Amino acid sequence: MEETPEEENTIAEKEYSNNNDKRKLSWLKVFTGGLFLYIFGVFALAATRNTNIFPTVVMLGNFLVPITYVAFFYQRRHLSKLDMPTTAWAFFYGGLLGVLAAATLEPIFLSQHPLFYSFEVGLIEEFAKILGVLVIAKRCLHDSEMDGLILGAASGMGFAALESTGYAFTAFLQSGGSLSQTVLITLIRGVIAPIGHGTWTAILVSVIFRESGPGTFHINYKVIGAYLTVAILHGLWNGLPEVLSIFPLPVVNVFMGQVIVAAAGFFLLWRRYEEAKKLQIERREKGIPQEICWK
Secondary structure (H helix, E strand, C coil), rough: CCHHHHHHHHHHHHHHHHHHHHHHHHHHHHHHHHHHHHHHHHHHHHHHHCCHHCCCCCCHHHHHHHHHHHHHHCCCCCCCCCCHHHHHHHHHHHHHHHHHHHHHHHHHHHCCCCCHHHHHHHHHHHHCCCHHHHHHHHHCCCHHHHHHHHHHHHHHHHHHHHHHHHHHHHHHHHHCCCHHHHHHHHHHHHHHHHHHHHHHHHHHHHHHHCCCCCCCCCCHHHHHHHHHHHHHHHHHHHHHHHHHHHCCCCCCCHHHHHHHHHHHHHHCCCHHHHHHHHHHHHHHHHHCCEEEHHH
8 A cells, every 4th residue: 555645754754853863862872982992991001000091091081071062962953054073173172272271361360369269260261262163163154053052062172171181180190190089080070071161161152153143253242241151150160169158058068059050051051052943943934044164
């Protein structure tokens, strides 16, 4: 019995939906495969004491969660034509330029006041992390909020990966070559990585792209507001002990404060993502083409 055109369309839609669902889960394969290699590398390093593989193991551990985070959002780019090379370059430039810029600016502008210090770090690092995206965006028409969100996540996570690698190396030196200390720092930084840099930069860059026109960037009160918001979240995350010392309430502690900061960041990112999807649909309905960044 032959199928009607309506039944054929229904079958095609189901197949597309199933394939799309499988693609959205491929980030999990990235994580599990990388985690297996990291565990294998740690055991190999502990068994052989071969210092030549130490940098490989440390970088694998500290890049695993950031890359998985970027893959998660990239596979949910919806109607965006943002390609993988552009996203990878944002990860590279965002991390490298961000770390170097922050390392240069912080000794110049940071004060020694314990309360202000963390917020000053937030202002500097949230500025430094968007430099790589600005470099990449010269090849884009950068007026798609979804593209900004993904490139921002990539830039922030590139920064987080390099920063965590530095923390792990410092822990290794300060502990006299303790592998357990290095692994502990890597695990802690890996768990908190999605809460911080990638989320904050994704929020900021998505707003920058949304407010900008093709070929030019617009800095208005919404962009400034987004920048100050993510800088405050960054400062609160780093400086909660000092901030909470102003309000000596027994029911408030650092852990609960960090949970609230993390929840606020994820909520704002979710709002930006839902808005970005809505704007993509509106662009398609209006016949506005979705440009390819890397030409």
